[in-house]
Amino acid sequence: MTEPDLSALEPNAEGPVVAIPVYAGVSELELGIMVAVCRLCGGEGATRTLHRSRVSILTxxxxxxxxxxxxAALPEPAALLLPGGPGAAKAARDPLLRGFLAAHAGLPTGASGSGLLLAGEAGTLQGRILGGPADLTDVLWGFSPAEVRPGEVVTDAHLTTTPGGFPAIYAALAVAGAVWGEAAAEEAVERLGWSKSLGSKVLG
Structure with a gap:
């Protein structure tokens, strides 16, 4: 079973781009949610999926x-989205990915589920208050955060962390709001028919 070649999308020559690292075993649900939200806010070329090579991966x-x-070929991104998936723990050890995330640690970032491992291995969770999946609580503490709130959606400054699965939409909406404005993010919520019912904790 194949998905349309993501590289065939027309690039967005104007406007910001959100970078989404992908890897073997990435959750297509979380990835799809993130891409959909960004497309609604910024158009077809609003995202770039990236990897160490252009070789196709299996989700x-x-x-x-x-x-x-x-x-190396990515235009300077405006923000990052980090989907989870069963392959996240292995992908998080990729030195190219770690270096990329560390170099862009100041950008608006949303991470869902085991996607937090990507940020953690890059050293960008240190001192942060985190949400995320309950089953990774002990692992997340190993990245020296200020606090871990299992099962919650938490926004701490420019970083939004969520449990895996459908809550990835909160990470995507937080990034979309930072890049394209809150009005665009709210419109995306309406167009998706999504109820923002999972209380997000926004921290100063």
Missing amino acids: AGGLVSTPHVMY
Whole structure:
């Protein structure tokens, strides 16, 4: 079963780009939510999926996806989204990915589920208050955060962290709001028919 080649999308020559690292075993649900929200806010070319090579990857659900670009070819991103998936722990050890995330640690960032491991291995969770999946609580403490709130959606400054699965939409909406404005993010919520019912904790 194959997914349309993501590289075939027309690039967005104007306007900001959100970078989404992908890897073998990425959750297509979380990835799809993130891409959908960004497209609604910024158009078809609003995201770039990236990997260390342009070789197609197999997602957690068995879909074949081709990343848009390699790290070195990515235009300067406006924000980052980090989807989780069964392959996240292995992907998080990739030195290219760690270096990329560390170099862009100041950007608006949303991470869902085990996608927090990508940020953690890059050293960007230190001193942060985190939400995220309850089953990774002990692992997340190993990245020296200020606090971990299992099962919650938490926004701490420019970083939003969520449990895995459908709550990834909160990470995507937080980034979309930072990049395209809160009005665009709210419109995306309406167009998706999504109820923002999972209380997000926004911290100063």
